[in-house]
Amino acid sequence: MKLVTAVIKPFKLDEVRKALEAFGVNGMTVTEASGYGRQKGHTEVYRGAEYTVDLVPKVRLEVLVDDLDVDQVLGVIAEAARTGKIGDGKIWVTPAEAVIRVRTGETGPDAL
């Protein structure tokens, strides 16, 4: 099993979620996040002062998937989250050694 973590633009969350559901992903964890990438943040004028906004609001989405589905899930997320502009985000994959469903005690791929 793998843990797919995607950091995306907040307004793209709905689209990504729908695309994942259509693909057959049953669940996910979403957290509000902030961060920056290669382009850093941007400057903003507010109340007479110019600020560098280093940390841009993002959404962090985590999905546990079966090894076989990883590449396709990556594609689905990337497709749905892409605007073509800077700050579209990043997706990465980490191995998930064990998964257990709390209610039933099921483990492994059955728990996904």
Next chain:
Amino acid sequence: MPELSAGDTAWVLTSAALVLLMTPGLAFFYGGMVRAKAVLNMLMMSFLALAIVPVIWVLWGYTLAFDGTNGGLIGGLGKFGLDGVGLDSMHAAPIPEFAFVAFQAVFAIITVALISGAIAERASFRGWAIFVPIWLTLVYLPVANWVWGGGWIFELGALDFAGGTVVHINAGAAGLALALVLGKRIGWPQQPMRPHNLPFVLLGAGLLWFGWFGFNAGSALGANGLASAAFVNTLVATAAAVLGWLLVDVVKQKHSTTLGAASGAIAGLVAITPACAYVSPIGAIIIGVVAGAVCALCVGLKYRFGYDDSLDVVAVHLVGGIVGTLMIGLLATESFTGGPEGLFYGGGVDLLWRQAVAAAVVIVFSFVVAFVLGKIIDATVGFRVSEEEEVDGIDLNSHLETGYELTSTSAGPTRGVPAPAPARAETTQGA
């Protein structure tokens, strides 16, 4: 002694209540502008003014401001503790003296509370509690006597209907002094310290606008044409100032901000305060638009000069007060003043220089006394909280509370499990 007018008395008492509401309104206006960890402290500074000032007002405040004048500088002590003010005592206007005492008391409260915005998020509450009564006594009471108690500014012929000098320039200059005494907040100006609750700011601005009708129209001390004209001028100048500020916002920030709309309203209210009974409604629109735009341009000054006037008391109240006070010298018209005229109405610079002198002296006097007083408080009991208290949050450290308990897993203000209540020695059953 004039005969009592029930209508006038009702209006002045109502106005006093309206003006009282401005201080809680100000508390929310300021409270929304600070960061979440300092909201309670911000509200409390206004509420402490609400608690301290009326007591002083009854004891020695009213008498020093309004019991005649000694050399045009300060009133007497003949009405200490409101001695001699009775049910039948009349003010020069056909209202009871008690109504005038109440109306003037609430002005003193808000003036002191205004200063707190300049020292947000870092002032020791004990320092503030000492500053409030002393500044009120040493600065507010004399200046009120100068302008409204028959003192030297009154004699000079400078016009200040509802408090451009006494309230706004006075508070703005004191705010600047204290901002310099206390120094910058940790992290300012590198960290953006944005308002934590803009709905509060707009709510507060709305309450201030509402209460300000008591402030300005109430200053006519009667339910009459003058009060009504001041009412219309207050309405339209404020509206124009919102437009003026938002225009600057859009040009400079490419967005119209809620903070700009709220601040614009206050800037307009401040500027029309001294002028509301002396200019035509067209004059009021001009004053409003100029005040909104000029104050909006002045909020950046603190970054250029490096003083942390946290909530822009200087840019809004000092600058707005100066704009209004000076523009009387331009736009005053005989049909409203019943005498003096401004430069634009053919009165020359005669009124303008009197206005400028009044403004300048109040700025210097208030600034110097507040600065020295602030330094003395800082050197003795301390006027600034420790670095740890400031960074962790002044609410928790000064008041043992936090404004928002948003998570059930937090330890809360006591940072732990509450101690068990002491066991009762006996219970009263069936009592």
